[in-house]
Structure formats: C-alpha cells, structure tokens
Amino acid sequence: MNVLLSTAFVLTWSSGFIGAKLGAGDADAVTVLMWRFLPLAAVLALVAATVARSSWRGLTARDLARQALVGALSQSGYLLTVYYAIQLGVSSGTTALIDGTQPLVAGALAGPLLGQYVSRTQWVGLALGLTGVAIVTTGDAAAGSGVPWWAYLVPFAGMLSLVAATFLDRRTRTEVAPFAALTAHCVTSAVIFTGLALAMGAAAPVAEVSFWTAIGWLVVLSTFGGYGLYWLILRRGGVTRVNTLMFLMAPVTALWGAAMFGEPFGAQTAVGLAVALAAVVVVHRGTARGGAAGAGAAAEGGHAAAEGGRAEVEGGRAEVAVVTPASEGAEATEPTEPTEAYEGTEASDRPARRVRSGR
Secondary structure: OOHHHHHHHHHHHHHHHHHHHHHHOOOOHHHHHHHHHHHHHHHHHHHHHOOOHHHHOOOOHHHHHHHHHHHHHHHHHHHHHHHHHHHOOOOHHHHHHHHOOHHHHHHHHHHHHHOOOOOHHHHHHHHHHHHHHHHHHHHHHHOOOOOOHHHHHHHHHHHHHHHHHHHHHHOOOOOOOHHHHHHHHHHHHHHHHHHHHHHHOOOOOOOOHHHHHHHHHHHHHHHHHHHHHHHHHHHHHOHHHHHHHHHHHHHHHHHHHHHHHOOOOOHHHHHHHHHHHHHHHHHHHHHHHHHHHHHHHHHHHHHHHHHHHHHHHHHHHHHHOOOOOOOOOOOOOOOOOOOEEEEOOOOOOOOOEEEEOOO
16 A cells, blocks of 8 residues: 555544534534534535536446435444544543544454454454454553543444444445545535534534634535545545554644644654554554465466367367268268357456357
C-alpha cells in the first residue's frame, strides 16, 4: 500500500475527532453534523446532475438504495455516536481509542462474510494493535474525568456501525464510481441529520467564527480526505489492511489533542503509539506473504486447468472421429474432421466452449 496514501488517510481521518471537538464547544452534535453535510450534499448533487452524470450510468434503484444504507451506517450512525460521545465529555483521543478496536471485529468477520483469508501473522499484528490501544485507554481512564461509564459505549456502537457498512459495501457486486458513492452517502447523511436537527429544534447555525471554522475543517479534511481515502484504500488493499491503519488513529488523535487542546500526552501514550505502529508493520508483512502464496497457488491452479482443457480437447476429437464412406462403394482410411471443435482452452481456466464447425 502506498505509504503517502496511508499517511494522508491516518492524518485526515483522525482530524475528524478534532473537528468534532472544535464544533462541540459552540453547538449540539446534530447542528454541527447538519451544517457539515447540508451544503456539501447540495454541491455534490449539483455536480452529479451536470458534469458527473456519467458516474451514475448503469446504476439501478436497488444499487442506490444499498449505497444510501452504506452511507447511513458509515456516516450518519458512525459520526453521530462519535460526536455525541465527545459532547458527553469523552476526550477525542479516547473516542479514537475505542474506535481502534474496529480492526479486530473486521478481521474476525472477514473470513466468514467475505471469504478473505486472515493469516496467523495478521492475527498477531491485530492482537498487538489491541494491546497498543489498551495501553493508552487505560491511562486515560485512570485520569478520572468524571464521564459516566456508559458514555464509553457510545463510540463503540459507532464502530460497529462502520464495520457493518464496510462489509455491506464489500458484498456489493455492482461497481459504483467513487464520486457516485460519496454523493449518495452525503445526501443520505444530510437528510438524516437535517431531520434530526429540525425535530430537536437545533437546526439554526451558530453565528461564531469558530463554528464555521469547524465546519470547513470537517468538510475538507474529514469528508473529502479521511472518508474518501477510507473507501479508496479499502478497494485497493482490502478490509484487513485498511482497518489495521485504524490502530494509528488513537495515538495520532492524542497528538492532535495535545497540540490543539492541551490534552495530556505522556509516556504511556507514547508507548501505545509505538505498539500500534509495530502492529501495522506486522499485519502488512503478513498480507504481503499471504498475497505471494496466493499468487503462486493461483498460477499452479491456472496451469493445471490449462492442461485439463487440452486433455478435454483431445478427448473430444477422439470421441467424434469416425470412419465414413469417402465415395460410393469405398471406405475412407482416414477419419474426417470432427463435427465439433473447442475454443479458448489454451490459456484459460474456464471450461472449454463448444462451437459448431458448420458441417
């Protein structure tokens, strides 16, 4: 996986926790989320209806409904819980730490739901990442911030929502253009958050520079940067690799929080960061080895299939070779051409296809 792409993803995704705290000081969570998505959805919908109309070609109503559900889970459900947790007093770093358990859940479900093999090395890396998350979380919980214990379950629910969206998208057979998917997700979130804000009487924006600074921060860095890169890396590297990078969100967010809000960043947090970095290296190495082994097995399987195809062709020719009269009163000493031949078996692992010879 490209290092620069991974670095950009970690930085921009973790910026969402900081942006949530920036906005939480001026308005309710649903207010921030409404004004984060409402103007963005309007712009994306306008672009989709004009210059990007080709990105919607071939999509059915069912495809759009599935993308709307993915957006409701990955944006609306996930972000609402994150913002609400921070509004309850959970620090941005702790919220990111709780979300850091996502790779273990995704890794455990990748096999039965997607048929993706998770190697022993990758499991070791995932466990190592959980250790790093636990190190930092323990230190934060010991600080005694006065936050009710159930508040820590709120971002955990958001993590499960994102995992569900990830697997729902991976099981989609229709290839959806990234711009079309982003537009569908943002429009869905705009509708949901606007409805919630109106129902709660919290739709009016706050006339503060800091509020609109937080909105701009969230749109540019979090939505286009973090959220867009999440789905891009997911398609390129798979569930295990993209979710392994989520281990880095907690310590990186802790660095953001320390720099911008003066949140404590001690030796225990530094150790957790080092362990999380080690986890990413281990899982990526396990992915590379698994990919090489899989490629070798695929090559062997393709060679065997090609040999089987050749044998099937030869058997077909022998089966249809018969002795027929070459002329009246005489016997042919050579077999005629077969009435059926096979195409496309030489370098393909698909079954041979029969075509009529025209005789």
